[in-house]
């Protein structure tokens with residue numbers, strides 16, 4: 001579980017949040033609940049499961065490509081980690 005929010009569901013702003021290791025669409029907020037999501041593993045804290053998923057869907061050419069994307073997104077969107085590193 002992590003507090004990262006990043007672009008995932010087709011938006012250019014961070015529209016995905018991780019809840020218990022799975023991603024939810026922040027734009028699907030309705031009556032106090034997120035209604036879309038829960039089936040995509042979080043790349044940051046559920047990395048192994050996410051890797052299996054994206055490699056199966058051929059979203060990345062290789063495990064290395066996928067992991068370097070994760071690192072890039074982590075640096076860009078994980079503000080808590082940035083603050084912690086100061």
Ligand SMILES: [Zn+2]
Pocket residue numbers: 001002003018019021022042043044045046
């Ligand atoms: Zn997570």
